[in-house]
Amino acid sequence: MNLNSVIMTLEYFIFVLTTFLMTGAQSEVTEVFAEAGSQAVLPCRYSSTSYDSPGILWIKTNKGTVWRKQKSGLQFWGSSWSQKGIQRVHCPHSQFERGDYSLQINSVREEDGGVYSCTVEGQGDEYMVMLRIIRVSISPSVPISGKDVSVTCDVTPGPQGPTVQWMLNDSPFLPQTGILETNGETFDSIVREKATARLTGNWTCVVGYKGKEGRASAALSVKGIIQPATDDTKVYAAVGSAVTLPCVFTPGLIPALPVWEKLQPVSHLKPAASRLPASFSPSSQSSQAPWDKSAILKEVGLKDEGRYRCSGTVQGQRLARNIQLIVATIDNSVPSKKKGAGTLTCQLSDTSEVTEYEWVHVTYDPSATQSFRSIQKGKTLSLNQVSEENWGEWACRFSGKEGNLGNITYHVQMMSGLSGQKSSGFSYTTAAVVGLSFLLLVLLLILAQLYKNHQRRKGIFQYPALETIVHTISNEREERERNPMKK
Structure with missing residues (x-):
């Protein structure tokens, strides 16, 4: 041992002995919680009446010096708290x-947990601090949907009788199976569940003890079908349009034996499979990722509404997701008592998530640029007169609590039931056809009259044989008149 080490040891002994003689006792232990990997702050505050820099000593029970500063300003660190100059x-x-001499510990570890003491030269009592490290871990780290998963909250050193509350995505979570374990060194709270999409998110363990509170978090992601994220997700589509039914597995997770089915509700709440629509086509594009098993309905019909199921096998686990297809259409009608008026009604096969309907008039300028004008709210749109203002494209937008759900469009020109009292109720094409037909009829009548007059001038009869007889009789009469004496 060199001379400097002997001097430092002697100074430390005198410092502790002097402090002990001055205090004669130690103060109550202050509880501090810190999440593993974060920064912990161990409080040490005294009322300072001097502007001189005091000597400060931080030690950890059974581990020796953590940090020390002499009145001269020299600082010393324990060997386990300084590595490679850091x-x-x-x-x-x-x-x-x-008067604040609090100690800051960066990137705390579980082995940092324990009792620390702070002593300020000439300030009296020791300041005792219990540092407890909280860590949340998940096993397996990324579970397969349907398999067991454990979420564990470790507290080191373990307190006696703490309160523990679990939070999932900032909402309280009541575990179906919870275990509390204490072995003296650590305290563990363990949640065991079947891995499902509802467990995905940020797990937080909140520990309370002696009026203090600490928390730690960890993110849980479940491998399986990630899109749609939840079962019985609703997909909206307009009649005649194309729609994609999503079924995307976790990237890198390629399912075996992927199958699509259309479910038909039956008794006992067990759906039975029925035939898929004729326009149904499982996606098989070469550019599509092998874990994307989405399907396409090329042309949606009214009968295509209902529930569909996508399934595949991953690591011996059969994963499935149900999707509900909701079909939208527009019903047009004309009241018999008001021939110049009509209504458009937005119809959906399921309206359980719809909270609002909005009718929008879509127009186009000469450059084919769309413009939208909101007309009214409500499921039904009334058109009192079919005028040029009503021509064009109408869209019914339907929304829910989460925002826009979908829309369906309709062209007024195609509404034969809305022919009004005025010619403006017809399309330009219909008016042109009617005008040309009338002109052609007039021309035919004129030609017929000209032909009739021409026939009259020529004195041509309809029957040639009768014409010959008449001419013969007429010639004989003229001959007798010229020769009256001749018999």
């Missing part, structure tokens, strides 16, 4: 004038 602990000198 110190994990320090005290902000800017706080010393306020």
Whole structure:
């Protein structure tokens, strides 16, 4: 041992002995919680009446010196707190004038947990702090949907009789199976569940003890079908349009024996499979990822509404997701008592998630640019007169609590039931056809009259044989008149 080490040891002994003689006892232990990997702050505050920089000593029970500063300003770190010139602990000198000598520990580890003491030369009692490290771990780290998963909250050193509350995505979570374990060194709270999409998110363990509270978090992701994220997700489509039924597995997770089915409700709440629509086509594009098993309905019909199921096998586990297809259409009608009026009604096969309907008039300028004008709210749109203002494209937008769900469009020109009292109720094409037909009829009548007059001038009869007889009789009469004496 060299001379400097002997001097430092002697100074430390005198410092502790002097402090002990001055205090004669130690103060109550303060509880501090810190999440593993974060920064922990161990409080040590005294009322300062001197502007001189005091000597400060931080030690950990059974581990020796953590950090020490002499009145001269020299600082020393324990061997386990300084590695390759990088110190994990320090005290902000800017706080010393306020009597704050709190110790900051960066990137705390489970082995950092324990009792620390702070002693300020000439300030009386030791300041005792219990540092407890909280860590949340998940096993397996990324579970397969349907298999067991454990979420564990470790507290080191373990307190006696703490309160524990679990939070999932900032909402309280009541585990179906919960276990509390204490072995003296650590305290564990374990949640065991079947991995499902509802467990995905941020898990937080909140620990309370002696009026103090600490928390730690970990993110849980479940491998399986990630789109749609939940079962019985609703997909909206308009009649005649194409729609994609999503079925996307976790990237890199390629399912075996993928199958699509259309479910038909039967008794005992067990759906039976029925025939898929004629326009149904499982996606098989070469550019599509092998874990994307989405399907396409090329042309949706009214009978295509209902529930569909996508399934596949991953690591011996059969994964499935149900999707409900909701079909939208527009019904047009004309009241018999008001021939110049009509209504458009937005119809959906399931309206359980719809909270609002909005009718929008879509128009186009000469450059084919769309413009939208909201007309009214409500499921039904009344058109009192079919005028040029009503021509064009109408869209019914339907929304829910989460925002827009979908829309369906309709062209007024195709509404034969809305022919009004005025010619403006017809389309331009219909008016042109009617006008040309009338002109052609007039021309035919004129030609017929000209032909009739021409026939009259020529004195041509309809029957040639009768014409010959008449001419013969007429010639004989003329001959007798010229020769009256001749018999």
